[in-house]
Amino acid sequence: MLKVDHASVFFRARDGRTIHALDRVSLDIPDNSFVVALGASGCGKSTLLNAIAGFLPLSSGAITLDGRPVTRPGADRGVVFQKDTLLPWKSVLGNVALGLQFAGIPKPLRRARAKELLSLVGLKDFADAFPYELSGGMRQRVGIARSLAADPEVLLMDEPFGALDSLTREQMQELIISIWKATRKRIFFITHSIEEALFLGTQVVVMSPRPGRIVARFDLDFVSEFARTGDAGTIKTAPQFATLREEIRAILHGSDQIRSAAE
Amino acid sequence: MSDTIKTAGLLVRPTQDQPNTVDMKGFGAGEGSTLLISLATAVVLLTAWWLVARLGLVPRLFLPAPQEVLTQIGTVYRDGYAGASLGEHVSASLFRIAAAAAIAIASGIPIGLLMGLNRWAKGIFDTPIEFYWPLPPLAYLPLMIIWLGIGETSKVTLLVLAMFAPICLSAQAGVRSLPIERINAARSLGARHWQLLVSIVLPSALPEILTGIRIGFGVGWGTLVAAELIASNRGIGYMIMSASQFLATDVVFVGIGIIAACAFAFSLAVRILEATLVPWKGKI
Numbered sequence: 001m002l003k004v005d006h007a008s009v010f011f012r013a014r015d016g017r018t019i020h021a022l023d024r025v026s027l028d029i030p031d032n033s034f035v036v037a038l039g040a041s042g043c044g045k046s047t048l049l050n051a052i053a054g055f056l057p058l059s060s061g062a063i064t065l066d067g068r069p070v071t072r073p074g075a076d077r078g079v080v081f082q083k084d085t086l087l088p089w090k091s092v093l094g095n096v097a098l099g100l101q102f103a104g105i106p107k108p109l110r111r112a113r114a115k116e117l118l119s120l121v122g123l124k125d126f127a128d129a130f131p132y133e134l135s136g137g138m139r140q141r142v143g144i145a146r147s148l149a150a151d152p153e154v155l156l157m158d159e160p161f162g163a164l165d166s167l168t169r170e171q172m173q174e175l176i177i178s179i180w181k182a183t184r185k186r187i188f189f190i191t192h193s194i195e196e197a198l199f200l201g202t203q204v205v206v207m208s209p210r211p212g213r214i215v216a217r218f219d220l221d222f223v224s225e226f227a228r229t230g231d232a233g234t235i236k237t238a239p240q241f242a243t244l245r246e247e248i249r250a251i252l253h254g255s256d257q258i259r260s261a262a263e
Numbered sequence: 264m265s266d267t268i269k270t271a272g273l274l275v276r277p278t279q280d281q282p283n284t285v286d287m288k289g290f291g292a293g294e295g296s297t298l299l300i301s302l303a304t305a306v307v308l309l310t311a312w313w314l315v316a317r318l319g320l321v322p323r324l325f326l327p328a329p330q331e332v333l334t335q336i337g338t339v340y341r342d343g344y345a346g347a348s349l350g351e352h353v354s355a356s357l358f359r360i361a362a363a364a365a366i367a368i369a370s371g372i373p374i375g376l377l378m379g380l381n382r383w384a385k386g387i388f389d390t391p392i393e394f395y396w397p398l399p400p401l402a403y404l405p406l407m408i409i410w411l412g413i414g415e416t417s418k419v420t421l422l423v424l425a426m427f428a429p430i431c432l433s434a435q436a437g438v439r440s441l442p443i444e445r446i447n448a449a450r451s452l453g454a455r456h457w458q459l460l461v462s463i464v465l466p467s468a469l470p471e472i473l474t475g476i477r478i479g480f481g482v483g484w485g486t487l488v489a490a491e492l493i494a495s496n497r498g499i500g501y502m503i504m505s506a507s508q509f510l511a512t513d514v515v516f517v518g519i520g521i522i523a524a525c526a527f528a529f530s531l532a533v534r535i536l537e538a539t540l541v542p543w544k545g546k547i
Contacts, residue, residue, distance in 0.1 A: 055447050075453030081521070085448035088543035089466050099452035132543055150452055 002029040002052065002154050002186065007061035009047050009212075020211035021047045024061065024248060027205060027214070029154060029186050034223055036189045036201035040252065044212020045190045049158050052188065053079050065153060075099055078147030082159040084139040086131040092118065092142050093127040101152035112147075117145040120179060137168040144179065154186040161196070173199060174232065181227045194248050198241060199232070206251050216251050218244065327513040332520070335513040344514060345505040347497055353521060355497035360416065360483050363422030367479060370423075372472060376464060378431070379438025388431075396428040400486045401493070419492050425486040426479035433475025436457055437468025468539070470511030470544045477533045484526045499525075 009022035022044040029035050037045040050056040052063055054073040063070040065077065073079075078099075086095045093114050100110035118124045121141040131139055140160055147155060157176075161169045173196060178189055191197050197204045200223055206216040222235050235241060309329060316328035326334075347355075377384040395403070400421050411417035441464060447479050449463045462498055491500025499518050506514035537544070 053447070053451055073447065073450035077451060079448065079451040081444055081448060083444055085442070085444045087466070089446070089469075089530070089541070098449070098462075102449070102452055102454045102458050130543060132529075146452070156451075258456070 001031065001066060002188070003026075003062075003064045004048070004052065005062045005064070007048065007051060007063060008059050009044070009051065009056065009248075010059045022051070022058075023211035023213040025212070025214055029188055031186060032184050032202075034180055034187045034189065034200055034202045036191060036197040036204045037207055038191055038194065038197040038204055038248070038252075039207035039212075040192060040209060042212075043207040043209040045207050046158055047212060048207075049079075049156050049188065049190055053077055053156050054156075075103065075150040076153045078150060078152035078155045079139070080140070080147050080155065080157040080160045082162045084131070084136070084143050084257050086139060086142055086146070088131055090130075091127065092123065092131065092134070095142055096145045096149050098146060103150065114145070114149060116149055118142075120148070120182065121175065129204065137164050137209045139174060140164065140172065141175070144176070148179070148185070152185070154188060157187065157189045159190050159192070162192070165210050169196075174226075176200065177223055177227055179225075194234065194245050194252070195236065196242055198248070199226070199236065204248070206248055208252075218250070219249070220244075277352040277513065324510060324512060327516060330514045332513050334370075336520075338516050339514060339517055344502055351498050352497060352502045353525075355495075356487060356491065356499045357525070359418050359422060359498070360480075360487050363419050363426055363483060364476075364480065366419070366423045367426035368476060369432055371475070371479075372434050373429045375431040375434025375472075375475075376460070378436055379468070380464070385435075392428055392431065395424065396432075399488050400425040400482075404470060404490055404493060413494055418487075418495070421490055422483055422486055426483045429478040429482060430472065430475040433471045433478070434468055437471030440471065441467045470541045473533060473537045473541065477530060480526070480529045480533065484522065484529075488522060 004025060004027040006024045006026055007022055008020075008024055011019040011021055013019050025044070025048060027035070027048075037048060039045050047056065051058055052070065054070050054077065057071075070077075078096065087098070090098070093111060096114040096117055097110040100113060105113075115124065115127060118127055121144055123138060123141050123145070126134065126138065134142070158198070160176075161172045164172060176187070176189075177200065179185075189200055191200075198220060201218075201220055202223055204218045204220060205214045206218075207213065208215045221239065225233060227234055229235075312326075313329050316323070316326055316331075324333075343349060344352070374384075374388060378388050379385070403424075404417075404421055407417040407421050411420055445463060445467065446459065449459055454462065487498075488500040488503075491498035492504045495501040499521055503515050503518035505519065506512075
């Protein structure tokens with residue numbers, strides 16, 4: 001269980017003002033869950049992910065992974081970034097095997113493991129290609145395979161499909177569900193797309209900016225349904241899906257209006 | 264159906280097999296090769312030189328003919344010049360620059376990386392580097408000679424100082440241009456501190472470092488020849504200097520030609536190194 005307990009983050013801005021980026025956020029990511037944080041930009045969802053990853057210390061509150069406090073980045077929490085962060089001087093295989101290399105695993109072993117992961121993300125024919133020879137979607141697949149290589153307890157994904165075109169994006173959503181189903185990893189996923197959140201999450205937390213906080217939580221089942229049936233069209237056109245989409249849209253826009261009324 | 268055929272007949276004229284391809288109009292020098300133009304320019308310049316010498320527009324003392332310079336290369340190669348063979352002059356110069364480059368690279372890269380990574384290192388090394396780097400090396404050559412004598416040590420030290428700064432500063436710039444996401448990604452994959460340095464920081468800074476080495480060699484050649492002109496009894500610079508004292512203009516030309524060839528070869532070597540080590544440069 002990954003537990004975020006009353007996490008608050010304050011930044012000091014360049015002009016000396018204090019910015020309240022995250023306000024007493026509490027969140028559980030249980031085993032086998034797919035938790036999606038949804039919100040407009042500036043709502044603190046990336047701040048939350050950076051804190052869970054260990055890139056950013058908290059001002060107050062605590063984050064624990066299976067009871068151990070999170071203080072620094074580590075291989076137990078794999079991160080997939082929005083911008084791909086592959087190493088341009090390493091082949092696709094070398095990039096996927098990077099975490100295993102850091103762990104000191106011998107070369108033949110890490111090559112074998114990296115090849116397995118590449119076939120999991122559908123790139124086994126591109127093992128010897130270099131990142132600059134791949135499309136954006138393919139690079140992001142490599143990024144996912146790389147973060148899985150170290151066998152993390154939880155996968156943190158920071159708007160991983162935000163820079164992709166909508167067709168590729170749908171393919172990648174289905175890919176990540178199949179990976180989730182195959183590996184049973186806990187996933188914490190950030191997006192600003194309501195539809196993506198509903199389709200992917202077993203739990204969706206809706207966040208609102210200034211200060212960044214959770215304003216609503218939904219427990220969902222669409223992703224398990226897709227994992228069972230493999231039929232995205234039926235799910236996305238179902239009436240419950242549309243109702244929830246409108247409900248969340250109302251929450252997101254509502255929090256906007258509350259703020260503009262206060263200003 | 265018949266309509267379609269008529270329209271097609273109107274659009275594509277049967278006499279034309281190849282369509283007339285078009286291209287967006289460019290601006291500036293563009294991508295086309297300039298090799299032929301450059302070669303033609305070289306031929307024109309050489310011909311002009313030959314003509315000027317041939318017509319006697321300038322006294323031979325000032326401008327020897329191209330063929331005289333060519334013969335002189337043979338003579339200098341056979342007989343040597345100013346107390347040493349051509350090989351000894353060239354190898355003396357090459358030894359100095361190679362030794363200095365090795366020292367400057369071996370010290371400049373780690374110090375530069377350290378300056379990019381650590382506030383204390385930057386604060387400490389910045390002061391001496393910023394003080395001496397803008398100085399022309401020949402300004403402190405007399406000091407080097409007083410301190411280290413007239414031998415190889417003073418010249419190699421001068422060259423090390425001249426080549427160190429660009430290499431060190433470029434390594435530092437390489438660290439600073441490193442995106443934080445790349446570091447974070449490596450950390451979340453479990454990289455420890457020295458693994459970050461070896462696997463992420465050094466390769467990321469490599470393109471900048473290679474540029475720094477290229478600049479270093481440029482500065483190095485200029486300093487080397489000037490130092491040899493002033494204080495030496497071996498080396499290409501010394502050869503040029505003694506030839507000029509005897510007004511042997513053709514030998515001066517030979518010396519300049521050798522320096523140009525060496526500098527070009529070094530620059531080419533670094534470029535080839537760049538193409539093999541960082542083929543991804545500018546692509547991601």
